[in-house]
Amino acid sequence: MKYIDKFKTIYKDWWMSNLDRDYHTKTNPQHLIANSSRYLSEVFHRDNFIVNDKQQYFGNKETFKHLTMGFWDNDIPFRRLLENDEKVIVQAGLHPITDSIYPIYDTKRWFFDLFLEPNVVRKMKNGTLVLLLYQGWEAEDYTDEIYSRVKADKYKNYYDMFRDVLEQYKLPKSSMIILSSNLFGNDHEDYGVNVIYDNIMEWNSLHRGIAKSYARRMLKETGHDFRSVNIDYSVDEYLETIKNNDRRICRLSRTKHQQRDWMLYLMKKNNWLDKSLVEQKFFNRSHIECDKYTAQTAIDFCNNNKEYKYLIDNFWNIDKEVIQKLEAKVPMIASNYETHPKFKPDTIHSNLPIPYDVYNKSVFSWVSTSLPDRTDMVFLNQSTFNPILFYHPIMWLGSPKTTEYFKKYGFKSYEWLFESESKADNAEIFSHKLIYNLHDLNKVMNMSNDELYNRIKDNKDTLVHNRNLLIRCKSIDRIITQIYEMIYETEV
Numbered sequence: 001m002k003y004i005d006k007f008k009t010i011y012k013d014w015w016m017s018n019l020d021r022d023y024h025t026k027t028n029p030q031h032l033i034a035n036s037s038r039y040l041s042e043v044f045h046r047d048n049f050i051v052n053d054k055q056q057y058f059g060n061k062e063t064f065k066h067l068t069m070g071f072w073d074n075d076i077p078f079r080r081l082l083e084n085d086e087k088v089i090v091q092a093g094l095h096p097i098t099d100s101i102y103p104i105y106d107t108k109r110w111f112f113d114l115f116l117e118p119n120v121v122r123k124m125k126n127g128t129l130v131l132l133l134y135q136g137w138e139a140e141d142y143t144d145e146i147y148s149r150v151k152a153d154k155y156k157n158y159y160d161m162f163r164d165v166l167e168q169y170k171l172p173k174s175s176m177i178i179l180s181s182n183l184f185g186n187d188h189e190d191y192g193v194n195v196i197y198d199n200i201m202e203w204n205s206l207h208r209g210i211a212k213s214y215a216r217r218m219l220k221e222t223g224h225d226f227r228s229v230n231i232d233y234s235v236d237e238y239l240e241t242i243k244n245n246d247r248r249i250c251r252l253s254r255t256k257h258q259q260r261d262w263m264l265y266l267m268k269k270n271n272w273l274d275k276s277l278v279e280q281k282f283f284n285r286s287h288i289e290c291d292k293y294t295a296q297t298a299i300d301f302c303n304n305n306k307e308y309k310y311l312i313d314n315f316w317n318i319d320k321e322v323i324q325k326l327e328a329k330v331p332m333i334a335s336n337y338e339t340h341p342k343f344k345p346d347t348i349h350s351n352l353p354i355p356y357d358v359y360n361k362s363v364f365s366w367v368s369t370s371l372p373d374r375t376d377m378v379f380l381n382q383s384t385f386n387p388i389l390f391y392h393p394i395m396w397l398g399s400p401k402t403t404e405y406f407k408k409y410g411f412k413s414y415e416w417l418f419e420s421e422s423k424a425d426n427a428e429i430f431s432h433k434l435i436y437n438l439h440d441l442n443k444v445m446n447m448s449n450d451e452l453y454n455r456i457k458d459n460k461d462t463l464v465h466n467r468n469l470l471i472r473c474k475s476i477d478r479i480i481t482q483i484y485e486m487i488y489e490t491e492v
Helices: 003-013 039-043 061-067 103-115 118-125 146-151 158-168 183-187 212-222 235-242 258-269 292-304 306-311 320-329 382-389 402-408 421-426 430-445 449-458 460-472 474-488
Strands: 015-018 032-036 088-094 129-135 176-180 194-197 249-253 276-280 364-368 394-397
Touching: 003 061, 003 474, 015 039, 032 103, 039 088, 039 129, 039 474, 088 103, 103 158, 118 129, 158 176, 176 474, 183 194, 194 474, 235 449, 235 460, 249 258, 258 276, 258 320, 258 364, 258 430, 292 306, 292 430, 306 430, 364 382, 364 430, 382 394, 382 460, 394 421, 394 430, 402 421, 421 430, 449 460
Parallel strands: 015 088, 088 129, 129 176, 176 194, 249 276, 249 364, 364 394
Antiparallel strands: 032 088
């Protein structure tokens, strides 16, 4: 069966719905476990693939054509369907509650045991209700047993809990599907639970994931159009902007993290800050001054590898004057949009859209992936996909195997500019990654404008390939295909 037929079958056979209430732990109403999600509803709505007023769109041309043929967004409250045999996919956002006393068990008893009322169970058993759990905004490791070790949770890990839900309520495997962004999950053994691991956040760089009403208000208040992507923006236009661009590094940090403070410190230490476009609201000096492990392992690495010995001064004496200057500079903004009242100095704005203009004003991106200190996950999100839209080469400081998995999905790497890319990708110690990055940055930041321009121009086919692949957004095809196979080709 062709992909378009699988797409049409799901769209024709199933109502889309979502949770009609939020689920919290009984002991702490701040612990949100599950709430409504419209991921699949949005994927089946053509308007979400249109990126500008010129009606340009992204994704699969064949399915987009199908969605333009007078079809509607078939979202309906699932409780209307509990008494009959209409087919419904109930979408839910599933949130980790790491601060709970029993993070996994509390998810089971305060969400699953409440949601799985008799009529819901009946429909899941007879194959007319599928629970689709969305956890694409971060990358959980469902094999992780830290919760049971540290907090004496009833379950060893999330897989254990998911499987227990199916067994306790005698539900078929096909009745529950989880969407996860942890690309390592594809290497997990079969735990008897349907989990789709993919680049689920890929489409957000084009879809943007924000309400039209919000986008219109922001356009009026700030002049930034967050829902507009110029599909026709060419690599030659990008090359023209970088010919004499002094702002080489684009470095965006939207959440507090020690590793990101190290990046900012080293940019200032090496006099790259004035040659960069930086967004960072928070800087904690103790993240540098008290991090003896990073400093010492970096020094040891430099001493043991003569090629990097020239970098040792970055870690030997922490420069308090540099730290003081950084404290005086934050919050640092990269776009005028960040002067908007929503960007209050003391708040984290990780879920607000990144203005596209930051990429038009810089040459390449130095990306710290989400949860960069985790070695049990690979998570590619908008910090990776946004730069690709604007032809940026990317240097990653993140989880091991980030580049490896980037290439597994058909993208081409940037080792032609950042020569230590593979070494950094294979390193598990943060300071070693950081040294590889610094080594490459030293080379690139010391290039003349002509040398950097020609290096990028000679490899522009890679930039075009990656952008075209992103605009095609094949992750949606893979996700829909797996949903089809899990619903129709798994025993009920």
